[in-house]
Amino acid sequence: MDISAFFSSNGILAKAVKGYQPRQAQVEMATAIDTAIRENRHFIAEAGTGTGKTFAYLVPALLSGKKAIVSTGTKNLQDQLFNKDIPLLRKVFKTPFTAALLKGRSNYLCLLRLKNAMTTTFGFSKDDAMALAKINTWASRTQTGDISEIAGVEENNPIWYQATSTVGNCLGQECADYAQCFLVKARKKAQEADLIVVNHHLLCADWAIRDNGFGELLPSVGAVIIDEAHQLPETAANFLGINLSGRQFNELAQDSLVEFYQDATDIPELRATAENLEHAVRNLRLAFGIELKRGDWQELVKNKAVMDALHSLQTNLQQLTEQLKIASVKSKNLDVCFKRAEELSEQLQAIVTEQDSKWIRWYELHRQSFTLNRTPLTITNEFQQFMLLHKASWIFTSATLSVANSFEHFSSQLGLTDIPGASWSSPFDYANQSLFYHPKGLPHPNDPHFIPLILEFVVPVLEASQGRAFFFIH
Numbered sequence: 001m002d003i004s005a006f007f008s009s010n011g012i013l014a015k016a017v018k019g020y021q022p023r024q025a026q027v028e029m030a031t032a033i034d035t036a037i038r039e040n041r042h043f044i045a046e047a048g049t050g051t052g053k054t055f056a057y058l059v060p061a062l063l064s065g066k067k068a069i070v071s072t073g074t075k076n077l078q079d080q081l082f083n084k085d086i087p088l089l090r091k092v093f094k095t096p097f098t099a100a101l102l103k104g105r106s107n108y109l110c111l112l113r114l115k116n117a118m119t120t121t122f123g124f125s126k127d128d129a130m131a132l133a134k135i136n137t138w139a140s141r142t143q144t145g146d147i148s149e150i151a152g153v154e155e156n157n158p159i160w161y162q163a164t165s166t167v168g169n170c171l172g173q174e175c176a177d178y179a180q181c182f183l184v185k186a187r188k189k190a191q192e193a194d195l196i197v198v199n200h201h202l203l204c205a206d207w208a209i210r211d212n213g214f215g216e217l218l219p220s221v222g223a224v225i226i227d228e229a230h231q232l233p234e235t236a237a238n239f240l241g242i243n244l245s246g247r248q249f250n251e252l253a254q255d256s257l258v259e260f261y262q263d264a265t266d267i268p269e270l271r272a273t274a275e276n277l278e279h280a281v282r283n284l285r286l287a288f289g290i291e292l293k294r295g296d297w298q299e300l301v302k303n304k305a306v307m308d309a310l311h312s313l314q315t316n317l318q319q320l321t322e323q324l325k326i327a328s329v330k331s332k333n334l335d336v337c338f339k340r341a342e343e344l345s346e347q348l349q350a351i352v353t354e355q356d357s358k359w360i361r362w363y364e365l366h367r368q369s370f371t372l373n374r375t376p377l378t379i380t381n382e383f384q385q386f387m388l389l390h391k392a393s394w395i396f397t398s399a400t401l402s403v404a405n406s407f408e409h410f411s412s413q414l415g416l417t418d419i420p421g422a423s424w425s426s427p428f429d430y431a432n433q434s435l436f437y438h439p440k441g442l443p444h445p446n447d448p449h450f451i452p453l454i455l456e457f458v459v460p461v462l463e464a465s466q467g468r469a470f471f472f473i474h
């Protein structure tokens with residue numbers, strides 16, 4: 001079967017997609033990607049928003065018969081691809097294919113940690129206890145363990161930390177729940193699938209060897225398709241650097257407290273140092289001030305209050321690490337906490353003392369937390385090696401990759417040399433067929449009045465456009 005059988009006006013997609021119309025840009029893009037994948041070459045494809053890039057790469061990837069990885073910019077896009085576009089293609093493809101969705105480990109329920117949280121004597125708040133009870137009920141019926149499935153406990157609820165794992169605290173094959181583990185099952189499924197849908201974070205985690213178990217997937221693929229490729233350089237640079245958040249220190253302190261109550265109540269210093277670490281995190285956040293921003297490390301060096309709070313965080317982390325070392329002989333979990341504390345200490349030290357100009361040091365402030373970062377100035381060598389390691393056809397696509405009609409800027413960020421590319425403009429006349437509306441004077445999205453107030457603006461727009469409107473809330 002060839003590309004035109006899919007994309008023509010009476011082709012396969014026309015029968016399956018409501019309102020289908022052949023689009024020149026889409027067919028040309030699909031043809032170019034088809035050739036690249038078949039000839040095992042790399043390719044950069046830029047096409048305007050709404051061109052239909054998803055089908056333009058999925059169809060050739062599936063037709064090639066090669067095992068492929070598609071990486072999207074976000075988890076939401078991953079879900080959309082997996083739940084909408086792939087099932088549609090599955091219905092119309094003559095040859096059956098298997099597809100798997102694989103997210104990062106923090107998206108899967110960890111049965112062991114949930115069990116520990118349900119039996120601990122550590123005092124959770126009433127809300128936390130209710131959320132944990134909901135998670136526990138869902139745990140007995142979920143097939144995937146994907147935390148986005150459950151209604152009523154938001155994905156960003158901090159309680160998920162108690163019911164998901166990290167590389168640092170997962171017991172791996174020594175885990176009593178290994179055979180039922182959702183993460184292990186998802187990874188196994190992905191290894192066997194013809195098409196694997198991941199996101200850039202996961203792809204980069206695999207590359208930066210921050211997590212095990214995913215590495216075996218890549219060598220056997222014939223095509224790696226990077227959608228929303230403009231986001232890859234930043235994600236990749238972050239993965240090759242160090243990013244420490246206030247939350248990570250708090251999570252360590254919390255886990256240490258849970259384990260203190262569980263197995264180490266004879267070491268009161270453990271509890272004291274864990275609580276001190278939480279205070280130090282809070283003090284550092286306060287010292288940063290209320291303005292939410294990103295900034296260069298040099299600004300911090302001049303700020304005595306922040307520097308003092310940062311050194312106090314370092315000292316407190318060291319003290320907790322020492323106590324965890326003493327307690328580590330008591331249980332596997334305490335030993336895991338100790339190793340994490342040691343690693344966090346080393347990373348914090350690396351950020352604070354770094355002098356080499358090949359790294360950029362910076363910070364970012366959130367309402368309740370902060371991140372401290374050390375990012376490489378360039379990732380080109382590492383990325384080239386990553387591509388060489390996986391001898392697949394790499395396809396980079398997005399609506400925005402070129403600057404002044406050239407892919408030079410994008411290519412140089414990733415160290416891509418001599419990779420052909422093509423650009424297609426959007427089939428839509430956005431300038432004449434769309435309107436941009438920015439209502440003024442709205443409160444912050446966290447304000448309790450935000451929803452009723454924004455609805456006053458949204459409803460008339462929806463009525464006037466008959467539902468054909470996008471809303472961005474930032």
Ligand SMILES: Nc1ncnc2c1ncn2[C@@H]1O[C@H](COP(=O)(O)OP(=O)(O)OP(=O)(O)O)[C@@H](O)[C@H]1O
Pocket residue numbers: 017018019020021022023026047048049050051052053054055398399
């Ligand atoms: N030829 C077509 N005719 C009509 N609808 C199509 C066609 N191709 C794709 N679509 C639909 O158009 C919508 C947009 O497609 P898609 O998400 O692939 O766009 P995109 O090029 O990736 O845009 P963006 O840059 O915003 O991600 C989808 O709902 C898809 O099902």
Ligand code: SF4
Pocket residue numbers: 109110111112113165169170171172173175176177178181182183184
């Ligand atoms: S193997 Fe790791 S992720 Fe899976 S249940 Fe055990 S601790 Fe949790």
Ligand SMILES: [Mg+2]
Pocket residue numbers: 053054227
């Ligand atoms: Mg898209």
